[in-house]
Amino acid sequence: xxxxxxxxxxxDKLYRTNFINSISGFKSANLVGTIxxxxxxxxxxxxxxxxxxxxPPLMGLLMRPVSVERHTYTNIKExxxxxxxxxxxxxxxxxxxxxxxxxxxxxxxxxxxLMPEYSEIIKAPYVSESKIKIGLKYVEENEIKxxxxxxxxxxxxxxxxxxEIISKDGYVDIEKAGTIAISSLDSYHETKRxxxxxxxxxxxxxxxx
Amino acid sequence: xxxxxxxxxxxDKLYRTNFINSISGFKSANLVGTIxxxxxxxxxxxxxxxxxxxxPPLMGLLMRPVSVERHTYTNIKExxxxxxxxxxxxxxxxxxxxxxxxxxxxxxxxxxxLMPEYSEIIKAPYVSESKIKIGLKYVEENEIKxxxxxxxxxxxxxxxxxxEIISKDGYVDIEKAGTIAISSLDSYHETKRxxxxxxxxxxxxxxxx
Numbered sequence: 001x002x003x004x005x006x007x008x009x010x011x012d013k014l015y016r017t018n019f020i021n022s023i024s025g026f027k028s029a030n031l032v033g034t035i036x037x038x039x040x041x042x043x044x045x046x047x048x049x050x051x052x053x054x055x056p057p058l059m060g061l062l063m064r065p066v067s068v069e070r071h072t073y074t075n076i077k078e079x080x081x082x083x084x085x086x087x088x089x090x091x092x093x094x095x096x097x098x099x100x101x102x103x104x105x106x107x108x109x110x111x112x113x114l115m116p117e118y119s120e121i122i123k124a125p126y127v128s129e130s131k132i133k134i135g136l137k138y139v140e141e142n143e144i145k146x147x148x149x150x151x152x153x154x155x156x157x158x159x160x161x162x163x164e165i166i167s168k169d170g171y172v173d174i175e176k177a178g179t180i181a182i183s184s185l186d187s188y189h190e191t192k193r194x195x196x197x198x199x200x201x202x203x204x205x206x207x208x209x
Numbered sequence: 210x211x212x213x214x215x216x217x218x219x220x221d222k223l224y225r226t227n228f229i230n231s232i233s234g235f236k237s238a239n240l241v242g243t244i245x246x247x248x249x250x251x252x253x254x255x256x257x258x259x260x261x262x263x264x265p266p267l268m269g270l271l272m273r274p275v276s277v278e279r280h281t282y283t284n285i286k287e288x289x290x291x292x293x294x295x296x297x298x299x300x301x302x303x304x305x306x307x308x309x310x311x312x313x314x315x316x317x318x319x320x321x322x323l324m325p326e327y328s329e330i331i332k333a334p335y336v337s338e339s340k341i342k343i344g345l346k347y348v349e350e351n352e353i354k355x356x357x358x359x360x361x362x363x364x365x366x367x368x369x370x371x372x373e374i375i376s377k378d379g380y381v382d383i384e385k386a387g388t389i390a391i392s393s394l395d396s397y398h399e400t401k402r403x404x405x406x407x408x409x410x411x412x413x414x415x416x417x418x
Contacts, residue, residue, distance in 0.1 A: 003368040022381035022383060025388055028236065052353060056355065062260075092403060140354055146362065151360055158211060160210070169227050171228070171393050174392050180235075181235035186408070188404055196395050
């Protein structure tokens with residue numbers, strides 16, 4: 001079926017939110033950990049984390065500053081630090097629960113049953129149960145003018161993961177680490193590798209690695 | 210193991226690229242279709258497509274303008290239109306092959322074995338084999354200053370998909386449509402739903418839908 005812009009605009013709000021959130025494809029499943037200058041921790045699920053660059057090593061995420069995610073935004077601006085923690089199958093319910101509207105003085109770590117973990121150099125809590133933990137320093141933000149969302153970019157300062165999941169060529173087997181994927185707002189998916197393919201060159205069929 | 214910024218900087222370039230591209234989590238798998246003002250089609254794989262907003266319906270993608278993706282960028286600026294097409298298991302090799310460095314006058318549709326398909330209102334080719342096709346109009350771009358990548362935002366003008374995969378609440382079952390996920394630069398993954406969870410509220414455990 002073909003659905004046009006006018007039809008999308010006329011949809012019921014909740015229906016449209018589920019619908020449009022579905023169609024960008026599978027999303028990364030991460031928990032973002034922060035701390036306020038008063039020392040209150042915050043943890044929020046994000047499905048918008050993407051790779052921005054390898055050198056310098058950068059990651060980005062899109063956030064709505066006037067929403068649940070505002071505590072995350074405020075804390076990042078206060079401390080300049082945040083953590084990104086992969087969600088695995090064992091903690092997906094706790095991770096989902098962080099999206100509830102908790103007050104600023106309530107820590108989602110306590111309320112949702114996840115354990116904060118600290119390193120020497122990052123002023124933000126990691127999620128202990130996560131198997132791939134990334135510590136970042138705030139670099140810049142870009143406002144998307146049309147709807148006021150903010151694309152935040154951070155530089156990777158520290159990475160905590162198991163050596164066994166790193167391949168000889170640097171590829172990290174996040175499937176082996178139990179990392180899951182999200183679709184739309186509330187659906188969680190495990191994955192099964194089809195194949196890794198060789199570097200593409202014109203006129204040469206890609207081979208399975 | 211703990212890996213710090215200095216260690217990341219000292220890594221071999223290809224190793225670092227594989228490594229850092231792995232750690233943002235699973236990525237969406239999409240083909241972006243465009244056409245130049247002279248009528249030459251272009252098709253490129255992107256793993257950086259994300260949801261930007263539901264009302265107005267917006268999607269974004271990050272691109273390196275001085276790379277293979279530059280044809281996509283130039284065409285979007287010329288025509289104001291582009292398409293996003295979900296990659297499924299049947300076409301992942303052809304989709305991967307679009308990342309080879311073809312000349313601007315070579316169409317990846319022909320070279321990679323995918324079929325262009327046109328609608329009445331979008332000045333860009335869809336991928337016929339894709340089961341979820343999205344037609345977009347360019348809205349804005351934001352340059353990420355630290356590395357010159359560009360976050361492009363488009364408004365959804367047209368959506369082509371099967372009615373059977375849309376749930377009553379608007380959720381689109383992209384797993385049922387065969388949509389796959391990407392990890393790092395070259396790994397393709399099918400998915401298996403663990404669960405959909407109910408809207409999170411403080412003090413209430415999320416239920417499986």
